[in-house]
Amino acid sequence: NMINDLESRGFRIVPDADKAEIILVNTCSFVTEARKESIDTLLELSRYKEEGTAKLLIGTGCLISRYKESLPGLLPEVDLMLSTFEESSLGAILDGFPNSASPNNSKNQIISPQSIPFREKRLTPRHRAYVKVSEGCDHACTFCSIPLSRGMQVSRKPDDIIDEISRLGDEGVREITLIAQDLTRYGSDLGIKDGLAELLLRID
Structure with a gap:
């Protein structure tokens, strides 16, 4: 659903992280191994902000939901963190990119998932x-x-x-x-x- 919303706003999926302007990582916190893999992936992909074309690294999913308060301090490399309850707002938050180097993550932009037509990518x-x-x-x-x-x-x-x-x-x-x-x-x-x-x- 996130992918469809982004595509409808003009964003395009690219196969390689080093060619992306926005890198989106959907995390998991269900078991210890999944939490470690999610954090390792975020850290690994953060290098493309230096070596590639990436301007934003975004984390979504269960890990963000569970550790929303502590993760920003532990992972300053991540520009935006959206819990599972907020991820339906990603498209609205990114509207205007790339004119602005950072997304506007104000609370008044959080959108109910029910307000977006469901069409899974x-x-x-x-x-x-x-x-x-x-x-x-x-x-x-x-x-x-x-x-x-x-x-x-x-x-x-x-x-x-x-x-x-x-x-x-x-x-x-x-x-x-x-x-x-x-x-x-x-x-x-x-x-x-x-x-x-x-x-x-x-x-x-």
Whole structure:
């Protein structure tokens, strides 16, 4: 969704970090190895601000959500950090780039994800696609940090999901994988009983 929003504003994806003006790193904090890899990646890519064409290094995702207060001091190389609750505002924050070397990250620019039409950018093979049906989790398991980093469960409306799957079918997709942090509880926050089963029946 971030990629589509950026492309709609005139930004273009490039395959190599050393040719990018903005480097975007989507981080993870679920396990120790993922946290270390995220930090290492941010540090490694920061060199392109000196060696390449990069003007901005941006971190998003779970790691930012979980450690938003401490990370700026630990990673001064990162120009902008957006939690999972703020990343839908990235396009609005970057409007005006490259006329300004740094983004305007004022709080009044934080946009609700629901205000942006959902159209996931596909990076999978042409015949396959992932469709996110919900975000977050309502459980408070002591061994899991998803509620801290992703928030409580928010399900997409069934009609929106069906519309996306229909569009993907028209584009040649033949294999759909539904994804969520807590897939079996899909629709519970919408008051839908047996939400996943009902959704699968509609898809079929």
